[in-house]
Amino acid sequence: MYLRPNGQSARRDRQMNTQAGTLRASTAGQLVSVLYRSHALLSRDAFEASGAPAQFAANNRLRGITGYLHIEDGMFYQHLEGEAGAIGPLWNAIAADPRHRDVTEIGGGAIATRRFDRWAMGYNASDHRSLFDWTARSGLSLKGRHYAQVLTAFLEYASAGARVPA
Ligand SMILES: Cc1cc2nc3c(=O)[nH]c(=O)nc-3n(C[C@H](O)[C@H](O)[C@H](O)COP(=O)(O)O)c2cc1C
Secondary structure (H helix, E strand, O other): OOOOOOOOOHHHHHHHHHOOOOOOOOOOOOEEEEEEEEEEOOOHHHHHHOOHHHHHHHHHHHHOOEEEEEEEOOEEEEEEEEEHHHHHHHHHHHHOOOOEEEEEEEEEEEOOOOOOOOOOOEEOOOOOOOHHHHHHHHOOOOOOOOHHHHHHHHHHHHHOOOEOOO
């Protein structure tokens, strides 16, 4: 578990993330995943109006990356998966992206199979699948050592109602 408390500087997070080792230690062809959350520095409307979701999906398609991005209450939650040689550079770019701060790695590492193989970058623009409602309804907690599993389960649930940006 790589969760760090809120309040650490984004810069420190970036350094820790990019040095996290799980990706660096992987061979380029190894399938890996990354799960993180961050504080958005723009509104969801502005993010969508900029065409970012479609742009990310197009990039990911070219690089064989799949995953899912959820935005709720000013936070981004994203799961990414692909070959280490593709995920490593993207992870560095995301950690340094000025559209968010406090990028906090929640989980990740080598994986045997993809969870989101239907999605170049699944994204659900509507509010109807809420992480907080879902955890409350299911009696699951976002605090504690199962955070990564709970968040991944939610992203899989949310992806069932999502669309792939054109
Ligand atoms: C929350 C968030 C999620 C992102 N997800 C992706 C992604 O899945 N794929 C991607 O290519 N870029 C993503 N980016 C953008 C990257 O940080 C970076 O701007 C982009 O990869 C650079 O693309 P380029 O190679 O076309 O210049 C994301 C940025 C943010 C803030």
